[in-house]
Amino acid sequence: MDIIFHEQAKEFHLFNEKLSYIIKILRNGQLGNLYFGKRIQDKDTFAYRMEWKQRSLTACVFEDDPAFSLHQTRQEYPSYGTTDFHYPAFEIEQENGSTVSDFKYVSHCIFEGKKCLKGLPATYVESSDEAKTLVITLFDSVSDTLLELSWSIFSAYPVIARNARFVQKGARSIRLKRAMSLSIDLPDGDFEMIHLAGAWARERQWINRRLEQGVQSIYSLCGASSSEHNPFLALKRPLATEQSGEVYGFSLVYSGNFLAQAELDAYDMTRVQIGVHPEKFKWQLRQGEEFQTPEAVMVYSCDGLNGMSQTYHRLYRSRLVRGMWRDKPRPILINNWEITGAEFTEARLMEIARTAREFGVELFVLDDGWFGQRNDDKRSLGDWHIVNLEKLPSGLTGLNQRMESIGMKLGLWIEPEMVNKNSELYRAHPDWIIQTPKRVASPSRNQHVLDLSRQEVVDYLYEVISKLISETGVSYIKWDMNRYITECYSQFLPPEQQGEVFHRYILGVYSLYERLTLKFPDVLFESCASGGARTDPGMLFYAPQAWISDNTDAMERIKIQYGTSLVYPISSMGTHVSAVPNQQVGRITSIETRVNVAIFGVFGIEMDLNALSDEEKEIIKQKIAFFKNHRAMITNGDFYRLKSPFEGNEAAWMVVSAGKEEALVGYYRFLNMANKGMVWLRLVGLEETAQYRINETETLFFGDELMNAGLVVRDGDLASGSGDFASAVYYLKAVNK
Numbered sequence: 001m002d003i004i005f006h007e008q009a010k011e012f013h014l015f016n017e018k019l020s021y022i023i024k025i026l027r028n029g030q031l032g033n034l035y036f037g038k039r040i041q042d043k044d045t046f047a048y049r050m051e052w053k054q055r056s057l058t059a060c061v062f063e064d065d066p067a068f069s070l071h072q073t074r075q076e077y078p079s080y081g082t083t084d085f086h087y088p089a090f091e092i093e094q095e096n097g098s099t100v101s102d103f104k105y106v107s108h109c110i111f112e113g114k115k116c117l118k119g120l121p122a123t124y125v126e127s128s129d130e131a132k133t134l135v136i137t138l139f140d141s142v143s144d145t146l147l148e149l150s151w152s153i154f155s156a157y158p159v160i161a162r163n164a165r166f167v168q169k170g171a172r173s174i175r176l177k178r179a180m181s182l183s184i185d186l187p188d189g190d191f192e193m194i195h196l197a198g199a200w201a202r203e204r205q206w207i208n209r210r211l212e213q214g215v216q217s218i219y220s221l222c223g224a225s226s227s228e229h230n231p232f233l234a235l236k237r238p239l240a241t242e243q244s245g246e247v248y249g250f251s252l253v254y255s256g257n258f259l260a261q262a263e264l265d266a267y268d269m270t271r272v273q274i275g276v277h278p279e280k281f282k283w284q285l286r287q288g289e290e291f292q293t294p295e296a297v298m299v300y301s302c303d304g305l306n307g308m309s310q311t312y313h314r315l316y317r318s319r320l321v322r323g324m325w326r327d328k329p330r331p332i333l334i335n336n337w338e339i340t341g342a343e344f345t346e347a348r349l350m351e352i353a354r355t356a357r358e359f360g361v362e363l364f365v366l367d368d369g370w371f372g373q374r375n376d377d378k379r380s381l382g383d384w385h386i387v388n389l390e391k392l393p394s395g396l397t398g399l400n401q402r403m404e405s406i407g408m409k410l411g412l413w414i415e416p417e418m419v420n421k422n423s424e425l426y427r428a429h430p431d432w433i434i435q436t437p438k439r440v441a442s443p444s445r446n447q448h449v450l451d452l453s454r455q456e457v458v459d460y461l462y463e464v465i466s467k468l469i470s471e472t473g474v475s476y477i478k479w480d481m482n483r484y485i486t487e488c489y490s491q492f493l494p495p496e497q498q499g500e501v502f503h504r505y506i507l508g509v510y511s512l513y514e515r516l517t518l519k520f521p522d523v524l525f526e527s528c529a530s531g532g533a534r535t536d537p538g539m540l541f542y543a544p545q546a547w548i549s550d551n552t553d554a555m556e557r558i559k560i561q562y563g564t565s566l567v568y569p570i571s572s573m574g575t576h577v578s579a580v581p582n583q584q585v586g587r588i589t590s591i592e593t594r595v596n597v598a599i600f601g602v603f604g605i606e607m608d609l610n611a612l613s614d615e616e617k618e619i620i621k622q623k624i625a626f627f628k629n630h631r632a633m634i635t636n637g638d639f640y641r642l643k644s645p646f647e648g649n650e651a652a653w654m655v656v657s658a659g660k661e662e663a664l665v666g667y668y669r670f671l672n673m674a675n676k677g678m679v680w681l682r683l684v685g686l687e688e689t690a691q692y693r694i695n696e697t698e699t700l701f702f703g704d705e706l707m708n709a710g711l712v713v714r715d716g717d718l719a720s721g722s723g724d725f726a727s728a729v730y731y732l733k734a735v736n737k
Contacts, residue, residue: 029138144171231260461512575601630662
């Protein structure tokens with residue numbers, strides 16, 4: 001890994017064993033991109049990789065050089081209005097109304113390691129030799145604005161992390177109207193774009209489309225990253241597969257409004273941008289003030305989509321997730337929501353917990369309904385200091401003591417960003433919600449959003465939640481967020497800063513998370529947003545796992561988990577077994593299939609174990625013991641996708657231990673077929689010359705046979721046998737590696 005500056009050519013070459021990234025200082029002082037891809041040997045100059053050609057209708061930067069037009073120049077962080085007519089990476093409005101900028105190179109520095117971003121989540125290093133960083137400083141002399149662009153290359157991963165920082169040096173204020181975290185121009189358009197789309201209960205569905213001339217974009221304007229789109233896109237070569245071919249990944253470490261787009265122009269150049277959505281964004285910078293963009297993480301893979309995904313998995317699992325729970329297997333939990341809803345008694349909770357403990361469950365999560373007069377969703381949200389003693393006569397502290405007496409830990413559901421109007425909190429502070437003056441504040445789920453752009457609101461929430469955790473001794477917090485932002489306006493900010501509210505809100509969320517996780521490092525936080533509406537890298541920085549969907553149907557979860565794995569490690573996915581008929585879709589699947597899906601993640605229970613048949617109880621006990629034996633591998637192993645549920649009637653995936661001594665394979669069939677042929681499932685990631693025993697049978701299989709000839713899947717292996725919604729899990733153990 002290194003960053004070399006060729007002074008004569010004015011070129012920077014960032015490279016490690018797997019990738020190269022080359023930047024050039026252009027004749028006009030701006031920055032161009034010469035290359036991003038597989039590692040190439042360094043040399044004095046790569047300037048020939050930039051095409052200069054005079055074309056009709058193009059404007060030129062210099063009168064003596066009609067070929068030098070920014071419209072046909074691959075750039076690093078482009079602006080609009082000085083011969084480039086594509087979408088810009090940024091836009092600055094000056095006091096005279098002009099939005100033309102001309103940032104020129106001033107200086108650069110190269111240093112070992114990687115710096116934190118103030119107030120924002122980001123990837124990190126634990127030693128300076130893990131990464132190297134290039135910071136280039138540019139300056140616009142008319143607006144007196146400084147721009148710092150940062151690139152960090154990791155030694156162990158084909159990854160470059162990028163961000164931008166604007167600092168206003170002049171006495172006249174400016175308004176930043178657009179500030180992408182990343183912009184890059186690729187030299188051709190031979191790509192397919194992959195992104196993750198959906199809605200509540202069907203989050204992160206895999207979408208693949210061919211790039212055509214124009215703009216292909218995804219976004220959120222919800223105030224959260226949303227269920228509809230995820231802050232990620234990938235560009236793959238048309239012939240690239242899961243295991244081979246070129247793929248470029250772009251992921252934003254952010255939890256608010258975002259824009260991600262790929263623009264293919266008339267000359268087959270592809271411009272990729274990702275960052276805070278410019279719509280409803282306007283940030284005022286006075287002298288001495290700055291704006292820091294969120295971090296964007298670029299991944300290059302020549303090993304297909306699995307290669308890209310595994311890079312994100314390893315990086316995010318070990319250098320985005322932090323704290324005690326980063327590498328530690330998570331406890332198996334039971335959540336009471338799908339069992340009791342908000343109607344429960346302490347005796348009923350203990351009955352559920354005692355049975356769960358007999359099955360090997362380690363954590364009881366008390367969901368919505370434990371506070372205030374919370375018997376429905378119309379009241380008490382925000383009253384975290386008031387425990388409902390009618391339901392919990394011994395209080396939360398007493399309940400925690402009773403749980404610990406039977407060997408269980410206690411966790412709590414909270415939704416700190418929200419409030420009901422029928423609550424003590426709202427009656428005391430009606431001005432604390434986000435609402436536009438003289439406009440109706442639109443309710444959603446009978447609740448409103450607290451204005452976390454206001455420091456006093458963040459401080460209040462910190463104090464009340466901190467006290468709650470300290471006094472009760474709970475070991476787990478499920479942090480929910482069940483509505484998007486409407487009528488976005490803060491009564492705290494002046495009119496000229498209302499374009500800052502969406503971003504300031506997310507900064508407030510991050511600040512609250514940061515303070516709580518620092519004070520309670522042993523508490524396991526799980527993020528939730530009506531399930532998966534805020535499953536993004538920003539949340540992973542504070543909460544190492546997410547409730548990825550409210551949909552607990554096993555067959556739907558196959559798609560959700562498969563799509564989520566495009567970017568996120570399975571160690572971050574809450575994957576639970578629920579009762580049938582399923583609450584969301586009404587489907588009936590066998591207990592074995594439900595478990596066979598859920599064990600590939602952070603395993604848990606969402607049903608009353610007392611209601612199971614004796615046979616089902618025995619299956620659950622065995623599966624929990626099985627999961628405990630293998631959860632270290634599930635937490636830290638390499639995950640591979642084998643068959644896509646978006647392309648056929650089957651799905652399959654597997655996880656392999658770091659040393660390739662063990663593997664777990666999951667196979668799933670949605671509907672049965674008459675007179676079907678034999679299924680051969682080709683595995684990946686094994687040691688070719690090692691012999692593997694499968695499910696403790698006597699026959700041994702070499703790794704190369706399982707990867708090239710395949711593992712035979714027989715109906716006798718499957719839960720549900722020859723019926724619908726069938727599944728199997730295979731455990732592979734190397735016996736003479």
